Amino acid sequence: MKNYTTDKIRNIGVIGHGGDGKTTLTEAMLFNAKATDRFGRVEDGTTTTDYDPEEIKRHISISAATAPLVWNQHKLNVIDVPGYFDFVGEMAATLRVVDSALIVVGAVSGVIVGTEKAWDYCKEYGIPKIIFVNQMDRENANFSKVIDQLKALYGTAIAPFQIPIMEGGQFTGYVDVIAMKAVQFKGKDAVEVPIPDNMNDEIEPIRTMLVEAAAETSEELMEKYFSGEELTEEEIRTAVREGVVCGDIVPVLCGSAVNNQGITTLMDTIIDYLPAPGECRNETGKNPNTEEEVERTYSSSEPFSALVFKTVVDPFVGKLSVFKVISGELTTGVAVSNTNKGKTERVNNLYILRGKKQETVDKVISGDIAAVAKLQVTMTGDTLCDTAAPVIYEGIRFPEPSISLAVVAQKEGEEDKVFAGLNRLTEEDPTFAVEKNQETGDMLISGVGEMHLEIISKRLQNKFGVAAEYKEPRIPYRETIRKPIKAEGRHKKQSGGHGQFGHVWIEFEPIGDPEQEFEFVDKIVGGVVPRQYIPAVDKGLRESMAKGVLAGYPMVGIRATLYDGSYHSVDSSEIAFKIAASLAYRKLEGADPILLEPIMRVEVVVPEDYMGDIIGDLNKRRGRILGMNPLSSGLQEVVAEVPQAEMAKYATDLRSMTQARGSFKQSFVRYEEVPGNISAKVVEQAKQENAQE
Numbered sequence: 001m002k003n004y005t006t007d008k009i010r011n012i013g014v015i016g017h018g019g020d021g022k023t024t025l026t027e028a029m030l031f032n033a034k035a036t037d038r039f040g041r042v043e044d045g046t047t048t049t050d051y052d053p054e055e056i057k058r059h060i061s062i063s064a065a066t067a068p069l070v071w072n073q074h075k076l077n078v079i080d081v082p083g084y085f086d087f088v089g090e091m092a093a094t095l096r097v098v099d100s101a102l103i104v105v106g107a108v109s110g111v112i113v114g115t116e117k118a119w120d121y122c123k124e125y126g127i128p129k130i131i132f133v134n135q136m137d138r139e140n141a142n143f144s145k146v147i148d149q150l151k152a153l154y155g156t157a158i159a160p161f162q163i164p165i166m167e168g169g170q171f172t173g174y175v176d177v178i179a180m181k182a183v184q185f186k187g188k189d190a191v192e193v194p195i196p197d198n199m200n201d202e203i204e205p206i207r208t209m210l211v212e213a214a215a216e217t218s219e220e221l222m223e224k225y226f227s228g229e230e231l232t233e234e235e236i237r238t239a240v241r242e243g244v245v246c247g248d249i250v251p252v253l254c255g256s257a258v259n260n261q262g263i264t265t266l267m268d269t270i271i272d273y274l275p276a277p278g279e280c281r282n283e284t285g286k287n288p289n290t291e292e293e294v295e296r297t298y299s300s301s302e303p304f305s306a307l308v309f310k311t312v313v314d315p316f317v318g319k320l321s322v323f324k325v326i327s328g329e330l331t332t333g334v335a336v337s338n339t340n341k342g343k344t345e346r347v348n349n350l351y352i353l354r355g356k357k358q359e360t361v362d363k364v365i366s367g368d369i370a371a372v373a374k375l376q377v378t379m380t381g382d383t384l385c386d387t388a389a390p391v392i393y394e395g396i397r398f399p400e401p402s403i404s405l406a407v408v409a410q411k412e413g414e415e416d417k418v419f420a421g422l423n424r425l426t427e428e429d430p431t432f433a434v435e436k437n438q439e440t441g442d443m444l445i446s447g448v449g450e451m452h453l454e455i456i457s458k459r460l461q462n463k464f465g466v467a468a469e470y471k472e473p474r475i476p477y478r479e480t481i482r483k484p485i486k487a488e489g490r491h492k493k494q495s496g497g498h499g500q501f502g503h504v505w506i507e508f509e510p511i512g513d514p515e516q517e518f519e520f521v522d523k524i525v526g527g528v529v530p531r532q533y534i535p536a537v538d539k540g541l542r543e544s545m546a547k548g549v550l551a552g553y554p555m556v557g558i559r560a561t562l563y564d565g566s567y568h569s570v571d572s573s574e575i576a577f578k579i580a581a582s583l584a585y586r587k588l589e590g591a592d593p594i595l596l597e598p599i600m601r602v603e604v605v606v607p608e609d610y611m612g613d614i615i616g617d618l619n620k621r622r623g624r625i626l627g628m629n630p631l632s633s634g635l636q637e638v639v640a641e642v643p644q645a646e647m648a649k650y651a652t653d654l655r656s657m658t659q660a661r662g663s664f665k666q667s668f669v670r671y672e673e674v675p676g677n678i679s680a681k682v683v684e685q686a687k688q689e690n691a692q693e
Helices: 022-032 053-058 085-097 113-125 143-157 197-215 219-226 233-245 263-273 415-428 450-464 531-544 574-590 608-620 650-658 676-692
Strands: 009-016 065-071 074-080 100-106 129-134 158-160 162-167 170-176 181-186 189-193 250-254 283-286 293-296 305-314 318-327 329-331 334-338 343-347 350-354 357-361 363-365 369-373 383-385 403-409 433-436 443-447 468-471 478-481 485-493 500-510 518-522 558-566 593-607 624-630 635-643 663-673
Touching: 009 022, 009 085, 009 113, 009 263, 022 065, 022 074, 022 100, 022 129, 022 263, 053 450, 065 263, 065 350, 074 263, 085 113, 085 305, 085 450, 100 113, 100 263, 113 143, 129 143, 129 263, 143 158, 143 250, 158 197, 162 197, 162 250, 197 219, 197 233, 233 250, 233 263, 250 263, 305 415, 318 350, 329 334, 403 415, 403 450, 403 650, 415 433, 415 450, 443 450, 450 468, 478 500, 485 574, 500 531, 500 574, 518 531, 531 558, 531 574, 593 608, 593 650, 593 676, 608 624, 608 635, 608 650, 635 663, 650 663
Parallel strands: 009 074, 009 100, 100 129, 129 250, 158 250, 518 558
Antiparallel strands: 065 074, 162 170, 170 181, 181 189, 283 293, 305 318, 305 383, 318 369, 329 363, 334 343, 334 383, 350 357, 350 369, 403 443, 403 468, 433 443, 478 593, 485 500, 500 558, 593 635, 593 663, 624 635
């Protein structure tokens, strides 16, 4: 593929709700541009952008995939983005680098939560968008209903460029509202026909609205409009384009991707109305050496800089880093600086990716998207730049993982392979994390949802040939005591030669603060326990506290005062006093031991309509509501404290309660006593588990 100048490039993310036809639409565009020689089908697993085994099996997109094509002397870098919420990290990464978005809406399903989220992300990233009402070929397709829904949500920004022609419930063509001409589909062709007479009443108000939107973009056009003069088609197009680029106007087109109807017009509209790289804004970053702000324009004459927005891990080929060139150009055989890591990387192989296919190139220019193989330290979100002109751009704001599970190898002896594979997959997916819980010993994996973690397990098997099993993570309970107790520990052993003797009296009492794990007080007088053995008593107690007397959880919040004891001049030793201390510790069963549980601060953000359900649900989870804060766009934040044990499947439950409109984050606050009825169950379960070990 030849290099196109920056003004001839369009980087566009195809986004929307899962199942509305984004992958099929991408496939139609590739087919029309002759970038592929056959029209792949999602059902057959033959599309360009859904090539992962799990994508083929499930008929859904899991990863964002690039699909570059050439149309009307322009290069379109189309990125097909998953619509399912478990893969929202792919949307965040894509929208960080594209210059515009194509929101796909189902003509039957209409505006649903995925559409709303896509719009909100575009607003957050400040990128222009167009809407394509897809699946017009389906029974019960209703373009007018979709337009009404869009207008109800987004007001005067919505600008239908087309109105479908329906005959006997069938989608047979459309009217171009700007050019005021009709197009009818005849087999594979689209031919111009007169506008049907019965559509004039429908077209007139939409045309008027478009002309008014165009007139509002400049005083000159406004004057002309109000003086009763007709705006020319060229004036309308130019003015509407300005409105689209600055985000004030959102064109709406219609068609059927599966039947390849209306797709070439959509491709023309992308070129004519959506911005080239840098047309909306330049990119600002920081000089890592001086912390000064640096602005870079999308120009090949500037020093090279790029942002890595995706990493593809392949156990055979190695790692591919997918990036967008912001300024300058990149050629093979050069050294570039990774300013995030403070290291230099060598660029040996450059590729254009189309799905899983790689095409080698020698050069990538400003505004274009490409991939480089086998970089040593570079990760998603890193900046690459000319070593002589350092800059570091803002990375990618990925959503935090919201669900965690414990993971074990399915086969004994494959633990290292499983965890090595999982760590490789974190390079590919920054919304996925692996860490060991030091307290419970569980290896935890965290992700955005249950399907996300299920896909991780399948990828581990497909890419690295090892299988993992998931289970509920253990809650890191702790234990403490409620009343003071004096305990004797006496260790005496005689087995020929030197014996062992250690004898202590220790007073245990609650400190009252579980954050203060342990305090050792030495109150020995008169040398009843020689000074050299006192550290051994302290050590023996600390080691014993790793396992509580109630259920084997760590013991905290205890003060231990060594106040008496005795020794033997020959048989006493450090080990004997350590054992004596641990024997005294066991007497804590008589100090009214209790179980403590971690309490989390939970911040839930939901639309106002769901507030009652959310508060009721948190109360059922033994939560305490601390407050409610109104946010923008009709959202409310509920702040509560909830036991960690009650939050295991909250990500899934919140999604079903709010139709995926809610989000939450949680953080540890403190430990509190577990209520008696729940404590009894936890203790019983822990004893059973300990008995099996």
